[in-house]
Amino acid sequence: MITGLVTEFAKLAHATVVRVTTVLVVLGIALICAAMLLAVHTDDPQLAAKLGPLIDPGGWAGYITVAIQVTGAAGFVGYGVVLSWLFSREFADGTITGLFAIPVSRPTIAAAKLVVYLAWGLVTAAALLFTLIVLGLASGLGAIPADVVPSMARQFGLSVFTIVLATPAAWAATLGRSVLAGIGTTIAILVLSQVSVISGAGGWFPFAAPALWAINSDITVTPVQLTLVLPVVAVSVALTLSSWRHLQLDH
Structure with a gap:
């Protein structure tokens, strides 16, 4: 397992796609939110409506x-x-x-990929929250109110939920033997999440429930609904490891 972790970490650390995605996830999201702060003081009613929480309640609460x-x-x-x-x-x-010729089993390699991915994801989640705080302070929001700290914790929690809920992409990419298969699955899940929220069933859709919980919206998400994330992730991981165990070269 150690060999697999070292190898997969080296691959991830030197990958351009990972570096670019890290920048987009951390700086991209933070800069979008910070840029929206600059547009808060506007006389355009249509733009004001689009800014939503940044105007009401505004401040750190709206920003987060x-x-x-x-x-x-x-x-x-x-x-x-x-x-x-x-x-x-x-x-x-x-x-x-x-991979068929090395002594490390294929499921072990797949598990190493998942562990390295999780570690990278947690680092980006922490970096995103830190960057949001820095840009919020730089934008003149002032000291962070005590009642906003729980929202920041939910922001980090949502990132963690998002990291683990992306695991179906690993199984799809393995079955399709293509990065497009994984990305397509990710986008399809995102669309279904939006549909579930619009239909009012978002709390029972594991891929949408964490976002509703984090935003503390009018849609109440119960602990039971949040725990539905666990079987989804467990099944996705199990299917991915099983697929790597039964990989064949001819198809």
Whole structure:
């Protein structure tokens, strides 16, 4: 397992797609939210309506609420892209054949990919929250009120939920042997999440429930609904490991 972790970490650390996605997830989301802060003082009623929480309730509370909304969608796509790349690159680079000749089992390699991905995801989640705080202070929001700290904790929690909920992309990328299969699955899940929220069933859709919980919306998300995330992630991981165990070179 140690060998697999070291190898997969080296691959991830030197990958351009991971570096670019890290920048987009951390700086991209934070800069979008900070840029929206600059547009708060506007006389345009249509733009004011679009800014929503940044105007009401405004301040740190509105800023973090917007960050949660952006993270729920953009973060999920970003994590899905990296996970899809991690599990499809062996097929794209033609290195999958070499994995059949090394002493490390294929499920172990897949598990190492998941562990490295999780570690990277947690680092980006922490970096995103830190960057949001720095840009919020730089934008003149002032000291962070005590009642906003729980919202910041939910922002980080949503990132963690988003990281683990992207795991179906790993299975899809393995089955499709393509990064596009994983990314397509990620986008499809995101669309279904939006549909579930619009229909009022978002609390019972594991991919949408964490965002509703984090934003503390009028839609109440119960602990039971949040725990539905666990079986979804467990099944996705199990299917991914099983697929790598039964990989064949001819198809």
